Amino acid sequence: DAKTTQPNSMESNEEEPVHLPCNHSTISGTDYIHWYRQLPSQGPEYVIHGLTSNVNNRMASLAIAEDRKSSTLILHRATLRDAAVYYCILRTSYSGAGSYQLTFGKGTKLSVIP
Amino acid sequence: GAGVSQTPSNKVTEKGKYVELRCDPISGHTALYWYRQSLGQGPEFLIYFQGTGAADDSGLPNDRFFAVRPEGSVSTLKIQRTERGDSAVYLCASSPTSGGTLNEQFFGPGTRLTVL
Numbered sequence: 001d002a003k004t005t006q007p008n009s010m011e012s013n014e015e016e017p018v019h020l021p022c023n024h025s026t027i028s029g030t031d032y033i034h035w036y037r038q039l040p041s042q043g044p045e046y047v048i049h050g051l052t053s054n055v056n057n058r059m060a061s062l063a064i065a066e067d068r069k070s071s072t073l074i075l076h077r078a079t080l081r082d083a084a085v086y087y088c089i090l091r092t093s094y095s096g097a098g099s100y101q102l103t104f105g106k107g108t109k110l111s112v113i114p
Numbered sequence: 115g116a117g118v119s120q121t122p123s124n125k126v127t128e129k130g131k132y133v134e135l136r137c138d139p140i141s142g143h144t145a146l147y148w149y150r151q152s153l154g155q156g157p158e159f160l161i162y163f164q165g166t167g168a169a170d171d172s173g174l175p176n177d178r179f180f181a182v183r184p185e186g187s188v189s190t191l192k193i194q195r196t197e198r199g200d201s202a203v204y205l206c207a208s209s210p211t212s213g214g215t216l217n218e219q220f221f222g223p224g225t226r227l228t229v230l
């Protein structure tokens with residue numbers, strides 16, 4: 001899987017929007033952009049994924065640059081429960097790619113200030 | 115419904131001992147993954163099962179590590195002759211179907227292994 005680059009840490013005030021950036025300049029045409037998050041002492045959980053168009057779900061929004069070399073995960077109103085490590089992961093849709101495991105980087109540790 | 119469960123939640127062992135870590139995936143999920151997470155790092159892939167067979171074990175660090183899934187549901191990760199460097203959180207994840215590269219993976223809470 002292609003490499004992603006994220007800031008090590010970010011802070012947000014509670015009830016403010018949070019924009020978590022991810023750079024993936026070597027992304028290929030078959031790569032989907034996935035986001036997972038890991039709350040303290042828990043396993044990772046899926047947040048959202050997209051290919052080209054911006055995506056919204058109940059947890060977050062994903063904004064994808066037109067050239068697909070970067071993306072931004074948007075939490076519209078951060079709560080204390082959103083404090084976690086957020087991972088941006090590229091996954092190829094190529095069916096011959098193998099076992100489909102997730103390749104995690106170090107992610108961005110988000111702190112939410114009350 | 116029930117999520118992925120892992121037992122034990124914590125395991126402390128001595129260097130050189132044998133350990134088994136268990137994963138109960140979500141019922142009906144055919145794909146099962148094991149990952150290992152060291153402190154301050156993201157999870158690293160170990161092995162992937164599709165049904166009963168290990169379809170990809172390229173992440174296993176050496177031959178002391180082995181995993182089975184005999185009936186296509188519960189999986190056991192086995193570590194022989196444990197070393198202090200094996201200390202980590204071992205995570206299990208399952209996914210609904212086999213062919214979907216984009217299928218969401220559901221993770222368990224992990225087993226924290228400490229080798230003294």
